[in-house]
Amino acid sequence: SSIYENGIFGIRPAVPTAPTVLERKALDHLSADARAYVETGAGSGATMAANRAAFDRWRIVPRLLRDVSDRDTSIELFGRRHPSPFLTCPIGVLELADTGADLAVARAARQAGTPMIISSQASYPMEQIAGELADHERWFQLYWSNEDAVVESFVHRAEQCGCSAIVVTLDTMVLSWRTGDLDRAYLPFARAMGIAQYTSDPEFQRIVQERLDQGEIPDVAAKPTPAAVKSLFTMARRHPGEFRENLTSPLPKASVRTFLEVFSRTTLTWQDLAWLRDRTSLPILVKGLQSAQDAALALQHGVDGIIVSNHGGRQLDGALGSLDALPPIVAEVGGRVPVLFDSGVRCASDAFKALALGADAVCLGRPFVYGLALAGEQGVREVLEHFRAELDLTMAVAGVTAIDQITRDTLVEAPTG
Ligand code: FNR
Numbered sequence: 001s002s003i004y005e006n007g008i009f010g011i012r013p014a015v016p017t018a019p020t021v022l023e024r025k026a027l028d029h030l031s032a033d034a035r036a037y038v039e040t041g042a043g044s045g046a047t048m049a050a051n052r053a054a055f056d057r058w059r060i061v062p063r064l065l066r067d068v069s070d071r072d073t074s075i076e077l078f079g080r081r082h083p084s085p086f087l088t089c090p091i092g093v094l095e096l097a098d099t100g101a102d103l104a105v106a107r108a109a110r111q112a113g114t115p116m117i118i119s120s121q122a123s124y125p126m127e128q129i130a131g132e133l134a135d136h137e138r139w140f141q142l143y144w145s146n147e148d149a150v151v152e153s154f155v156h157r158a159e160q161c162g163c164s165a166i167v168v169t170l171d172t173m174v175l176s177w178r179t180g181d182l183d184r185a186y187l188p189f190a191r192a193m194g195i196a197q198y199t200s201d202p203e204f205q206r207i208v209q210e211r212l213d214q215g216e217i218p219d220v221a222a223k224p225t226p227a228a229v230k231s232l233f234t235m236a237r238r239h240p241g242e243f244r245e246n247l248t249s250p251l252p253k254a255s256v257r258t259f260l261e262v263f264s265r266t267t268l269t270w271q272d273l274a275w276l277r278d279r280t281s282l283p284i285l286v287k288g289l290q291s292a293q294d295a296a297l298a299l300q301h302g303v304d305g306i307i308v309s310n311h312g313g314r315q316l317d318g319a320l321g322s323l324d325a326l327p328p329i330v331a332e333v334g335g336r337v338p339v340l341f342d343s344g345v346r347c348a349s350d351a352f353k354a355l356a357l358g359a360d361a362v363c364l365g366r367p368f369v370y371g372l373a374l375a376g377e378q379g380v381r382e383v384l385e386h387f388r389a390e391l392d393l394t395m396a397v398a399g400v401t402a403i404d405q406i407t408r409d410t411l412v413e414a415p416t417g
Helices: 002-008 019-029 032-039 046-056 101-112 126-133 148-160 179-183 187-192 202-213 226-238 240-248 254-262 270-277 292-300 322-333 348-356 366-398
Strands: 058-060 075-077 080-082 086-088 116-118 138-142 166-169 284-289 305-308 339-341 361-364 411-413
Touching: 002 366, 019 032, 019 366, 032 179, 032 366, 046 058, 046 322, 046 348, 058 348, 086 116, 086 366, 101 116, 101 126, 101 366, 116 126, 126 138, 126 148, 138 148, 148 202, 148 270, 166 270, 202 254, 270 284, 270 292, 284 292, 292 322, 305 322, 322 339, 322 348, 348 361, 348 366, 361 366
Parallel strands: 086 361, 116 138, 138 166, 166 284, 284 305, 305 339, 339 361
Antiparallel strands: 058 411, 075 080
């Protein structure tokens, strides 16, 4: 692969290959606001730490003399072959890292052969992202809006954009206690926000216009009506940072306000999945599962795949490490649907461990954002290529030549004490 060939000719990668160096350099490179948004986990950061600690409790046992000359990192998902077991996680508000954002990621993902999961919170409309992906594999990640029309429209657009699966993120009915963002009053987030998917949506535009027509969205620069004042107070209580931004802005941010109102449906239950099932023939995956009981419920409600994830430790503080959640879920699912994994994967051996514990594929999160921050499209491409090349070598030195040989018996639990 190109990283070796480049190395022979003395061409250095644009991004560091060591995960901790990559992270430190990228975080140093970002503005304090962007850094806070990307880096911080929920609350005390315990879940992020637990994600990393969980990998440490497993060790790979190398096996020798097994002819590792011919190695195959490819996998099959939903009837399609992919060159490696990696996908890119849906990551929102990427323009905080680089103005190319999702478009740069799309080009990089295509070149690296890594399927991309387009975020509901992307910085560009999915149609534009799909344009960059050309015929490359893409899925769409859905935050389930409390407006049915927006959900339907997003799913319809995703189908039109050639997405081959819908990933419903279930762990973010509310944005949790994110200290880095709270301390900055969500201002950088509010400015960037990642609402292009919404502002480009005809149903969303219709809702914004309706609200404006009905005076439900006050223009704070104008003389406020009693209804407007009430709405402002509600907003101030719910979104203090956003409120402040609006007060200092000369224009009513009708779309931002409407987005905050329609972003999620906190009343959502398992029964609602049937409604979505009726509206698309695409495979439906649910993302954010950490409990085997929830995996059983997901299967009962007809999902086609599960992504074991704790949102990179950004939602529930004090939760279990995502890798600790994987084996019980894999056991519950029993091979009936694919189980994907994310949260805390920083190098190929992490991915190896997740595969060994039963994951069918692994989604990469923050590392590609670090690549984006440091070197745009090239940075993302390199991070993705490095993961694949490192996995290939990890397989060779572990003594396996295909992904399905990465099984539970390649691991032992780390000695304690
Ligand atoms: C996310 N994640 C996320 N998930 C999702 O379903 N939709 C989204 O828009 C976002 N946005 C987002 C932004 C940022 C800055 C981060 C770091 C994460 C969660 C993401 O898909 C994935 O679950 C985690 O990133 C995995 O954890 P690590 O590997 O990044 O620690």
